[in-house]
Amino acid sequence: xxxKKNWLLLLVVLMAVALVFTACASTEKEDDTxxxxxxxxxxxxxxTTSVNDSGLLAYLQPYxxxxxxxxxxxxxxxxxxxxxxxxxxxxxCLLVHAKATEEExxxxxxxVDRIPFMYNYFVIVGPESDPAGVADATSAAxxxxxxxxxxxxEFVSRGDDSGTNKAEMNIWTSINVNPSGQSWxxxxxxxxxxxxxxxxxxxxxxxxxxxxxxxxxANLDLKxxxxxxxxxxxxxxxxxxxxxxxxDTNIDGANAFIEWMTSDEASDLIAEYGVEEYGEQLFFVMxxx
Amino acid sequence: MKYFxxxxxxxxxxxxxxxxxxAVTLQMSFFxxxxxxxxxxxxxxxxxxxxxxxxxxxxxxxxxxxxxxPVVAGLIVFLLLSRSGPxxxxxxxxxxPAMVIAQVVLxxxxxxxxxxxxTSVRAKSLLETSRGIGIPRRKEIGLLLYEGRIQxxxxxxxxxxxxxxxxxxxxIVGGNVQFKTRVMTTAIMLETNKGNFEFAVALGIILLLIxxxxxxxxxxxxxEKDD
Amino acid sequence: MTEPYKNADDILIELRSLQRLxxxxxxxxxxxxxxxxxxxxxxxxxxxxxxxxxxxxxAGVIKPTxxxxxYHGLDGEYDRAYLPQxxxxxxxxxxxxxxxxxxxxxMDKQQRRQQAEEALRRLGIEALADAKGNKLSGGxxxxxxxxxxxxxxxxxxxxxEPTSATDIAGNELFEEALKNYLAQNQSTLIFATHTxxxxxxxxxxxxxxxxxxxVEQGPPEQVLYHPQSDGGxxxxxxxxx
Numbered sequence: 001x002x003x004k005k006n007w008l009l010l011l012v013v014l015m016a017v018a019l020v021f022t023a024c025a026s027t028e029k030e031d032d033t034x035x036x037x038x039x040x041x042x043x044x045x046x047x048t049t050s051v052n053d054s055g056l057l058a059y060l061q062p063y064x065x066x067x068x069x070x071x072x073x074x075x076x077x078x079x080x081x082x083x084x085x086x087x088x089x090x091x092x093c094l095l096v097h098a099k100a101t102e103e104e105x106x107x108x109x110x111x112v113d114r115i116p117f118m119y120n121y122f123v124i125v126g127p128e129s130d131p132a133g134v135a136d137a138t139s140a141a142x143x144x145x146x147x148x149x150x151x152x153x154e155f156v157s158r159g160d161d162s163g164t165n166k167a168e169m170n171i172w173t174s175i176n177v178n179p180s181g182q183s184w185x186x187x188x189x190x191x192x193x194x195x196x197x198x199x200x201x202x203x204x205x206x207x208x209x210x211x212x213x214x215x216x217x218a219n220l221d222l223k224x225x226x227x228x229x230x231x232x233x234x235x236x237x238x239x240x241x242x243x244x245x246x247x248d249t250n251i252d253g254a255n256a257f258i259e260w261m262t263s264d265e266a267s268d269l270i271a272e273y274g275v276e277e278y279g280e281q282l283f284f285v286m287x288x289x
Numbered sequence: 290m291k292y293f294x295x296x297x298x299x300x301x302x303x304x305x306x307x308x309x310x311x312a313v314t315l316q317m318s319f320f321x322x323x324x325x326x327x328x329x330x331x332x333x334x335x336x337x338x339x340x341x342x343x344x345x346x347x348x349x350x351x352x353x354x355x356x357x358x359p360v361v362a363g364l365i366v367f368l369l370l371s372r373s374g375p376x377x378x379x380x381x382x383x384x385x386p387a388m389v390i391a392q393v394v395l396x397x398x399x400x401x402x403x404x405x406x407x408t409s410v411r412a413k414s415l416l417e418t419s420r421g422i423g424i425p426r427r428k429e430i431g432l433l434l435y436e437g438r439i440q441x442x443x444x445x446x447x448x449x450x451x452x453x454x455x456x457x458x459x460x461i462v463g464g465n466v467q468f469k470t471r472v473m474t475t476a477i478m479l480e481t482n483k484g485n486f487e488f489a490v491a492l493g494i495i496l497l498l499i500x501x502x503x504x505x506x507x508x509x510x511x512x513e514k515d516d
Numbered sequence: 517m518t519e520p521y522k523n524a525d526d527i528l529i530e531l532r533s534l535q536r537l538x539x540x541x542x543x544x545x546x547x548x549x550x551x552x553x554x555x556x557x558x559x560x561x562x563x564x565x566x567x568x569x570x571x572x573x574x575a576g577v578i579k580p581t582x583x584x585x586x587y588h589g590l591d592g593e594y595d596r597a598y599l600p601q602x603x604x605x606x607x608x609x610x611x612x613x614x615x616x617x618x619x620x621x622x623m624d625k626q627q628r629r630q631q632a633e634e635a636l637r638r639l640g641i642e643a644l645a646d647a648k649g650n651k652l653s654g655g656x657x658x659x660x661x662x663x664x665x666x667x668x669x670x671x672x673x674x675x676x677e678p679t680s681a682t683d684i685a686g687n688e689l690f691e692e693a694l695k696n697y698l699a700q701n702q703s704t705l706i707f708a709t710h711t712x713x714x715x716x717x718x719x720x721x722x723x724x725x726x727x728x729x730x731v732e733q734g735p736p737e738q739v740l741y742h743p744q745s746d747g748g749x750x751x752x753x754x755x756x757x
Contacts, residue, residue, distance in 0.1 A: 080484030159467055161483040180467075186383075187467035189479040190460070198464045201372050201382050221372075414604040420577050421598030421674075422617035422664055436607060 037069045043253035045074050046083075046091035048163055050192050051236070052076035054211035056273055056283060057095075060261075063269060068256050079163045086110055086239070089246030093254035094239040098163040102237055111239040112251075117262050118270055118283045122167055122232040125196070125213055125222040126153075126205040134205065134225040140232040141175050143225070147184075147205050148177045154204035155179065158195045159187030167234060168207045174231070196220055209234060214278045236283075238262075295487035296494055306467070307488075311495055314472040317385055317459070318452040321392030325448050329397040330441065333404025334433045338412035348405065354398035359391075363458030366391040370462065383464035388472070391458040396448045403447065407440040408433050439511050446507045450500065528553040528590065528672065528704055529574065533583035536569050536728075544569045545728045546583075553589075556698065556705040558719035558736065560712070562751060565725040567708035568601060571674045574706065590671055594619060597670040601677050603661035605649035610636065610660055613649040617664040635667035636660075638693040640686070654681040662690055666697050673698075675707035679714065691718060712740055712755060724748050 051057065052074065061072050075085065079098045085091040087110050094111070096102060105111045124134055124143050132150035137143035147155050157179070158165040172179055179185040186204065188195045192212040199206035200220040213224070226232075238261060240254035260266055267285040274282035299307060336347065368374050370382040370390070381387045412433060419432060434441065456474035463470035465479060473492045480489040529551040536544040544566040551557060559567040572578045573585060575598030590596055597617075606613050614632035623631070636642040639659040644652065652660060658681040665673060678694075679687045691714070698705055709715050715722055715736055722739040724732040726747030732739050743749050 078479075078482035078484070081482050082484075084484035084486075160479055161485070186464075186469075189465035189467060189471055189475065194460075194464070198383060198466075203372075411604065414600065414602050415606075417572070417577050417598070417600035418604040418661070421575055421600060421603075422668075423594045423597065423619070424616065432606070436604075 038252060038256070040250045040253060041069060042071050042073055043093060043250055043257055044085075044091045045072055045093050045095060045257065046085040047074060047076050047095040048079050048082050048097065049076045050162065050164060050209050050212055051095055051097070053192065053215070054209070054282065055215075056211070056270070059273055060266065060269060063265070064257065064260050067265070068260060070253050070256060072257070078160050079166070080161045086241045089241065089249060092241055092250040093257055094241070095236065096163060096239070097234055097236045098166045099235065099237075100166065101163075102239060105239065110242055110245050112242050112254075114237045114239055115258055115262070116235045116237045116286055117258075118285050119233055119235045120210060120283050121228040122164065122207050122234050123210050123213060123224045123228075124205060124207055124226040124232075125199070125220075126225050127203040127221065128223050129203075130223075130225055132205065137226055139229045140171050140207075140226060144171050144177070145175050148175075148179065151184075154184045154186055154202050156186045156188055156195055156199040156202060156204045156206045158192065159189045160191070162192075163234070164192060164207065164209055167232060171207075171231060196222065207232070211274065211282045214274075214282075235286075292486050292490045293494075296491035299487060299491040300494065307491065307495075309468045310471050310473055310476050310492065311499075313385065313470065314453060314474075315499070317388050317392065317472060318449055320385075320389045321396060321452040322445060322449045324389065324393050325396040325400045325452075326445060328393070329400025329448075330404045330434060330444075331430055333401040334408045334430050334437075336401065337405035337408030338416060338429070338433055348402075351398050351402045351405070355402045357395060357398065358457075359395055359455050360457035360461065362394045363391050363461035366394060366458070366462045382462060383466055383470060385463070385470060388459045388463040388470060391462045392452050392455060395455065395458060396451055399451060400444060400448050403444040404437070404441065407437050407444065411436060442507050442511050446504060449503060453496070453499065526552045526554070528588055530586040530588075531583070532586065534573065534580055534585060535582035536566075536573060536578070537581040538569075543728050544573065546570070546730050549723075549730055549733075551704070551706065553704055554702055555721055556719045557707070558715035558722045559706065559708040559725060560715055560722055560740070560751075561725035561747075562754075566728040567725055568676050569728075570725070571598065571676050571706065571708055572600075574598075574672075575674045592671075594668055595671040596674065597665045597668070597672070598674040599661055599665055599676060599678055601680070603658070603664075605652060605657050605660060607648055607650040609645065610641065610647050610649050610652070611645040613660055614664050614667050618668050632663075632667050635663040638666060638689075638696075639663045640689045655683045655686050658682045659686050659690065662693070666693060669701040670703055671701075672704045672706070675705070677708055677710060680710070687714075694718070715740065724751070726751070 047057065057074055065071060075091070076082070077085070079096055079101060082096055083094060083101055083105050086094050086105060087108070102114050106114055124140060126134055132146040132153045134143040134146055137146055147153060157168055180187070186198065186202065188198050190198070192208055193216055196206060196208055196213060196216060200222050203221065206222070238258045240251060240258060241249045243249055243251040270283050270285050271281060274280065336344065366387065367382065369376050370387050371377055381390070415433060415436060416429060419429060454474060456478060459472055460475045460478070463472070463475065465471050465475040473496050477489045477492045480486070480492070527550050531546050531549040534544065534546045535542060559570060561567055573580055575596060577598060606616070611629065611632055614635055615628050618628045618631055620628065633642060633645060636645055639662055641656055641659050641663065644656060649660060658679070662678060679690055682690060697703065705718070707718070719736055721733060722736045723730050724739050724743065724745065724747070726745065731745040732743060732748050739748065740752070743752055
């Protein structure tokens, strides 16, 4: 009995301390913003490295935080690990781009709904000499066939189960090629930047997202050979982590983030992103159904 | 606990990728340690047993290099071996030899520094004695190495431990290529990033087991020699 | 030995303006000294007087800072043998420790082994032939180190406090073996010692060193019991308590 009482007391003290801290935090916030701070102001967003590396989130974050009063905590990992954070209740919201994995996540009861909100295209890059003739292909599937048939060229894959890697594997499957273990197929098990480096060193082909490629293109001996084919469309989705699976996740925050990301304000910001730096739009907002 | 059960099943099963990773890791660590020993130990003996001008500065440089951050070594070797680098024509980047080169850059100063301090303890007395009875000078390095062998086994283990557990440099110069340059540490990074924790845990277990086995062997060796 | 310069042909080693610095301090400074063939010299003096430094210079283990040492008829690789104050014992067998001091040019393996065992016998440690050199006690180890020198005929023996670690029995055995060795090989002996009685027993000439200088030289009775120099007198007072 005595033990139990001590525990209760400790709990009460801890809660009181926590309250004081949150109270302080909110009064501070109220001084410089008119937006009232939500009850649980921190949203844990789990995303993939390629999204994070593109710089889009860092660009949107201050607009979102100012508009809603929430604070965004972004962690970036490979798609597998990014989704796993949702499965273990260590994230409130996911921003990923791997349809099959996302659907699996929702079917497993971990996510509320999959909300596709923007897209762009993967591009196939390779050496300027283009020995396999990828530039002449009309689709990514054609290009991959040409690479597989050409004996002398290598293809560097991320091989890390990332969204990019999954998109690539889908194309191989669609043309009935199993590249794994082939001498021309290099599975780098690395992030996009390191994989591009390796492709550049080897003068090999590579499937990449446009933003990462453009960001490091100056240091690479690679060129975009195929862009914007329908079979390499890259769709980004938002998923709120299901509060039924993890009751202490911040579902209100997740919903607020999703709502803002699909708002007109965010759409305009996304459309503008990258235009100034690279002279072209990097992400396209989906037409709202 | 679930991860451990799955990991054990993987270990007992017949997983080709797992075997390839372990084989590449052992190969890389073995050659890195061997080459670093062949360079570092004789030089370490010379440094530890001789007096010469600038020795203090040389020792300071070696001690600095002993703490060289692995990613820096990896970066330097990457730039050297890159197609646009001075050694690009050999096309060594993203190969096991490239990883061994980076490891040798990292481990040789460690072997050298530790060997020098191990040697300096007995060098004066040993050299006075061996010169006093007319033992040819060319035999001195061998004698110093032989007499320090118990400590040098520990030095070797330190080098091997560094080689097998290094991740930054081998990721940069090896490129973590499946079946070719993927080693246990880079594979653990990758599998963790994929959310594939069973595989990562299985690799972690193997890594620990290898360390345990090798350290036990080294200890046996030391105890036998000590009799 | 009142007049050591009787016959210039008998000079084995000449020291000329020999200097050795250690951290800018003169630890040895001998203007002129001749050491004669076939004699037995004891180097005596306080700690830090330069005895060990002189022996190391004569052995060639260290180089002089200034001046020179001229050797006469000591050109062979094994003509000089030197025993440091703290001799190293290798972790081989005791027998192998001695065999390694015998060059393999002149003799076959079997002969080297026999010669090594003979040397161990002379110092009374033949029973330890198969033990590891680094596992011996201090006294046994010192005898091993001496056996290593006595296993080969050398023209000049340089010993730095050879019996500092041996027990009395080992000491007697060693002095006996050394005397036989010197008589047999007509070798010259130069040794440093702290035991004045040993100097009297083994040496025919005592060189008294004081602060790096050779201040007195002569027969043991004269230098040790009737010193002329101030340093020698002080040293004697110290010894007599």
